[in-house]
Amino acid sequence: MSDDAVEYLLPPSRVDGTIELSPYDPQWPATFETLATGIRTALGPVATAVEHVGSTSVPGLPAKPIIDINLLVVDSADEPAYVPALEGIGYVLHLRERGWHQHRLLRLAEPRVNLHVFTTGSPEHDRMITFRDRLRTDPESFERYLATKQRLAAQHWERVQDYADEKSSVVEQILSDSQGSRSSS
Template sequence: MSETIEIIPYSDHWPEEYNHIATALKTALGDYALAVDHIGSTSIPGLAAKDVIDVQVTVASLEVPVQAALKQLGYIRKLHLADHRPPGREDLADTELEKHFYFKTNRRVNLHIRVNGRFNQRYALLCRDYLRAHPRAASAYAVIKQQLAKYFPDNADAYYDIKDPVFDVMMEGAEEWIKLLAFSR
């Protein structure tokens, strides 16, 4: 049985929870973790979200030996899967979307291990940064998620089948935004 999708108002506790999670990850993974970032909806101030902390650990390779350290922290490997491929991005090699996905049993955490410089690693950070810089886009995104959860609370496939393409439309604007930022520097 799958979990019910529930979007709740933003919690001021999410950044603090992330900080505790990140500190433990950085200590356990040491130099294998090139970066530990709070990603996903709980990383956007004011954004309604599922009560799940998304964390991305950036590594040099998926071959780095992090599994034992993660297991000691209570993370259990769930799947080795590919990230969502945005429509029209057939140019992306499968390795650009590959990830490991973990979850922690005593707190709802999605831990994504991604390779430095790959599309999916950059995409997660761009999503976060764009929504932080564009609060009206974040508000519209929150409404979409709330409506999807209202209509599909027990159907994650339907929820994501609609949410992912909507997000892809927004991210096309984010790609242009980041190019303008780089150009203006």
């Protein structure tokens, strides 16, 4: 296996149908805070940042009812520094993406969580935070992303990741708009 390959430790999520989006749940931020406290407690100073990302982090945005969390550690490739402690609180390592920012994905079954692990200073983490903040503060970007999500969710998908990948062009457009507005201020 090349270093760029995605290594699935468990099979990718299949949907074989449409994606069900739930209305925004005002409990999502509180659920995140509880989860973040558990992660910080389990990892101590190993966790350099714990951030709520993804659609559940944007007030009013319908989403798959899965809390997405970004965890930053000193070196995400150093799994022994954090994976055993996270497994101790119920997370399961699902995949390694060595060629994409040394990303690791762990999941929790209840509540449903995707825990994305990156190395401190990762540009992908910064990109995700910029996107989240743009949706929180710019109604036009929010509406454009919502319309795209709803249109794509209604289509038939084999894997959840295919749906996520298909949203990437609108994400890039919104991020590009965000960069343009920053440089013109």
